Amino acid sequence: MAYDKFNILTSTAVPLPIENVDTDQLIPARFLKATERVGFGDNLFRDWRYNPDNTPKADFVLNNPVYSGKILVGGKNFGSGSSREHAAWAVYDYGFRCVVSSFFADIFRNNCLNIGVLPVQVSPEFLEKIFAAVFADPNTQLEVNLPEQTITLLATGDKESFDISSYKKDNMINGFDDIDYLQNIKSEIQEFALQLPL
Amino acid sequence: MSKTLFDKVWDAHVVRKIEGGPDVLFIDRHLIHEVTSPVAFLGLKSRGIKVLYPERTFATADHNTPTINQHLPVSDPLSANQLKALETNSNEYGISHWGLGHQKNGIVHVVGPEYGITQPGSTIVCGDSHTSTHGAFGAIAFGIGTSEVEMVLSTQCIMQPKPKKMRINVTGSLGRGVTPKDVALFIISKLTTSGATGYFVEYAGEVFEKMSMEGRMTVCNLSIEMGARGGMIAPDETTINYVKGREFSPKGEAWDRAMEYWKTLKTDEDAVFDKELTFDGSSIEPMITYGTNPGMGMGISNPIPDAEQVEGGVATYEKSLKYMGFSEGQTMVGKKVDYVFVGSCTNGRIEDFRAFASIVKGKKKAENVTAWLVPGSHIVEAQIKEEGLLDIFNEAGFTLRQPGCSACLAMNDDKIPAGKYAVSTSNRNFEGRQGPGARTMLASPLVAAAAAVTGVVTDPRTLIQ
Ligand code: SF4
Numbered sequence: 001m002a003y004d005k006f007n008i009l010t011s012t013a014v015p016l017p018i019e020n021v022d023t024d025q026l027i028p029a030r031f032l033k034a035t036e037r038v039g040f041g042d043n044l045f046r047d048w049r050y051n052p053d054n055t056p057k058a059d060f061v062l063n064n065p066v067y068s069g070k071i072l073v074g075g076k077n078f079g080s081g082s083s084r085e086h087a088a089w090a091v092y093d094y095g096f097r098c099v100v101s102s103f104f105a106d107i108f109r110n111n112c113l114n115i116g117v118l119p120v121q122v123s124p125e126f127l128e129k130i131f132a133a134v135f136a137d138p139n140t141q142l143e144v145n146l147p148e149q150t151i152t153l154l155a156t157g158d159k160e161s162f163d164i165s166s167y168k169k170d171n172m173i174n175g176f177d178d179i180d181y182l183q184n185i186k187s188e189i190q191e192f193a194l195q196l197p198l
Numbered sequence: 199m200s201k202t203l204f205d206k207v208w209d210a211h212v213v214r215k216i217e218g219g220p221d222v223l224f225i226d227r228h229l230i231h232e233v234t235s236p237v238a239f240l241g242l243k244s245r246g247i248k249v250l251y252p253e254r255t256f257a258t259a260d261h262n263t264p265t266i267n268q269h270l271p272v273s274d275p276l277s278a279n280q281l282k283a284l285e286t287n288s289n290e291y292g293i294s295h296w297g298l299g300h301q302k303n304g305i306v307h308v309v310g311p312e313y314g315i316t317q318p319g320s321t322i323v324c325g326d327s328h329t330s331t332h333g334a335f336g337a338i339a340f341g342i343g344t345s346e347v348e349m350v351l352s353t354q355c356i357m358q359p360k361p362k363k364m365r366i367n368v369t370g371s372l373g374r375g376v377t378p379k380d381v382a383l384f385i386i387s388k389l390t391t392s393g394a395t396g397y398f399v400e401y402a403g404e405v406f407e408k409m410s411m412e413g414r415m416t417v418c419n420l421s422i423e424m425g426a427r428g429g430m431i432a433p434d435e436t437t438i439n440y441v442k443g444r445e446f447s448p449k450g451e452a453w454d455r456a457m458e459y460w461k462t463l464k465t466d467e468d469a470v471f472d473k474e475l476t477f478d479g480s481s482i483e484p485m486i487t488y489g490t491n492p493g494m495g496m497g498i499s500n501p502i503p504d505a506e507q508v509e510g511g512v513a514t515y516e517k518s519l520k521y522m523g524f525s526e527g528q529t530m531v532g533k534k535v536d537y538v539f540v541g542s543c544t545n546g547r548i549e550d551f552r553a554f555a556s557i558v559k560g561k562k563k564a565e566n567v568t569a570w571l572v573p574g575s576h577i578v579e580a581q582i583k584e585e586g587l588l589d590i591f592n593e594a595g596f597t598l599r600q601p602g603c604s605a606c607l608a609m610n611d612d613k614i615p616a617g618k619y620a621v622s623t624s625n626r627n628f629e630g631r632q633g634p635g636a637r638t639m640l641a642s643p644l645v646a647a648a649a650a651v652t653g654v655v656t657d658p659r660t661l662i663q
Contacts (some may be wrong), residue, residue: 019511025628033274080392082326085344166218167219178357182355189250190250198319
C-alpha cells in the first residue's frame with residue numbers, strides 16, 4: 001500500500017510524557033482480530049483512554065480537548081514490545097502523521113516508516129523543551145521538515161535535526177514503499193536464490 | 199576479514215546493498231499466523247501479485263485459538279473469521295497450513311523448530327517479535343510488521359539496515375533452581391528494556407554451551423525484551439543432534455553438505471563486536487518481575503528497589519508500581535498469587551513442564567490458585583502424557599489445556615481478571631497484557647510451580663529436594 005507523501009508538517013502536538021510506552025498500550029491484543037486495516041484509531045491507547053465501562057477517562061491526554069494535532073510526543077523508548085503493525089496503524093488512523101520521542105523501539109520505528117508515519121528522534125533535552133512548551137501553551141506549533149530533516153518549535157525558533165536514511169526519506173517524500181522497490185528487482189532476487197549456501 | 203557469526207549469516211543473504219539505505223535481505227523461511235497476515239494478503243490482492251516461493255512460508259494458527267474444546271467451532275465470530283482467513287489465504291496461494299485441529303498445529307515458534315523448519319545459518323522472519331526464538335539454532339531470526347510480511351510473501355525479501363553487534367557472555371555455571379529463563383530475566387534487568395535496541399546479540403560462554411536447545415530457545419526468545427532485534431547462539435553438537443531427522447531437516451547428501459556449512463558458523467577469534475558484556479552465571483538467582491516491563495526484574499529474595507536506584511523517570515516507575523499494587527522496599531516472597539500460567543513460546547516446551555512437575559510432584563495445588571498449563575504444541579502435549587507428567591499434574595490437582603498462545607497475550611478467553619496477580623512463564627508483563635487490569639509477575643516454570651502449590655510467591659529453592 002503506497003502511502004501519503006510527507007514533506008513539511010506544521011501542527012500542534014499531543015504530549016504523552018510516559019516512558020516505555022509499549023505496543024500493548026498502543027493497541028491491546030483483544031483489538032487485533034480484524035482482517036482489514038480499518039478502525040484501529042478508535043482503540044489507540046484503549047485502556048488508558050477508556051474505563052472498563054467504555055466511558056472516557058478524563059485525565060488521559062487524548063480525552064483532553066485542549067490538546068490536539070498531527071504530532072504525538074512520547075517519552076523515551078516509545079513503541080517497545082510486539083511487532084504488531086496494528087500499533088502504527090492505530091497511530092496513523094487516529095490522525096497522527098509524526099511521532100516524536102528521544103528513543104524508539106526498533107520494530108515500531110520500522111513499522112511507522114513502512115506506513116507513512118514519520119518517527120522523529122530528538123535529544124532528551126529537546127524532548128523536554130517540547131513537553132515544556134506544549135504544556136505551557138497547547139497551541140504551540142511544531143514544524144517537522146522532512147527534506148531539511150529538522151524539527152522546530154516555531155514560537156522560539158528552537159530547532160534540532162534528526163536522522164533518517166536517504167532511501168527512506170525519498171520514499172516518504174514521494175509516497176513510495178519497499179514493495180514497489182522489491183517488485184522491480186524480482187529477477188535479481190530469483191537469481192540470488194539459486195546461489196544460496198544451502 | 200574476521201567475521202562474527204551474525205556477519206556470516208547476514209552477509210550470505212544480502213541480495214543488494216542500497217546506498218544510504220537498508221540491505222535487501224533474502225529470507226529462507228517465513229512463518230505466518232492468523233493475526234498479522236490477513237492485511238498482507240489483502241495487499242497482495244490489491245496489487246495483483248503472487249507469492250513468489252510458497253514453499254518457503256508456513257502457516258499455523260496460534261494467537262487467537264481456544265485452549266479447551268478445540269474440536270468445537272470457535273465461538274468468537276471475529277476469531278473464527280481470522281482463522282478462516284488464514285486457511286483461505288494459505289490454500290489460495292499454496293502455503294502449508296497447520297490450522298486448529300491439525301496434528302502439527304501449535305505456537306509458531308514451538309512448531310518451527312520441532313519440524314526442522316528452523317535450521318542453522320538460515321534467515322527466518324515472522325510477524326511476531328518473539329521470532330528471535332529461532333536464533334537458538336544459529337539462525338538470524340526476527341519479528342517483522344505486516345507490511346514486511348507482504349514483502350516476504352511477494353519477493354521473499356525484506357529491507358533492513360544491518361544492526362550493530364553485541365556479545366553477551368555468561369561464564370561459569372548456574373546455581374540450584376536457576377533456569378535459562380532466570381538467565382534471560384537477569385540480563386534484561388541489567389540492560390533494561392531498551393539496552394540492546396539497534397543490536398543483534400550473540401550469546402556465548404559456558405552457561406549457553408551447556409544449555410539444552412529448549413533452554414537456548416528460551417533465552418533467544420527474550421532477546422527482544424531488551425530491545426534487541428534478535429539473539430543467536432553458534433550451532434554445536436547440541437544443535438545438530440536436535441535438528442537431525444526432523445521432517446524438514448536436510449537428508450542424505452544434503453545433510454552432509456549442511457553439516458559442513460554449519461561447522462563454519464561461529465564467530466572468528468579476532469572478530470570485533472560493537473559492544474561486549476560478561477556476567478558471572480553463579481551470581482544469578484531465580485528471578486521475578488515486580489513491575490510492568492520485563493526489565494523490572496530482580497532476584498526473588500530481594501526487596502523491590504527504590505525509584506532512585508533504577509534508571510529512567512521516577513513518575514513512570516511509580517505509575518508502574520501503582521498498577522501492580524506494590525511499594526518500594528517490599529519483598530515479593532509471600533505475596534498472594536491468584537493465577538499461574540505455564541506456557542507460551544518462552545516456556546511452553548517439554549523441559550518447562552518437566553521443571554514444573556519436579557516441584558508439584560506429590561504436592562497439591564493451592565486452593566486460591568487457578569492454574570493454566572498450556573503446552574506449546576501437540577508434540578509437547580504428547581510428550582507430557584508419554585512421560586507421565588500428566589499423571590503427576592492430575593494427582594496434584596492440575597489439568598492440561600490444549601496448545602496455543604493463550605494467556606501470553608490473552609486474545610482468546612484465557613484472560614487474567616482485572617486486579618488479579620499471575621505468576622506467568624510468558625514474556626511480557628505490560629499493563630493489561632494478560633487481560634485488562636491483570637497484574638503479571640514473570641518468572642521461570644520452577645517459580646511458577648512453587649507459587650502454584652503454596653499460593654504465594656515462593657523461592658523454589660526451598661522446595662527442591
Ligand atoms: S506465545 Fe506469546 S509471544 Fe509467543 S508467539 Fe504467542 S503471543 Fe507471541
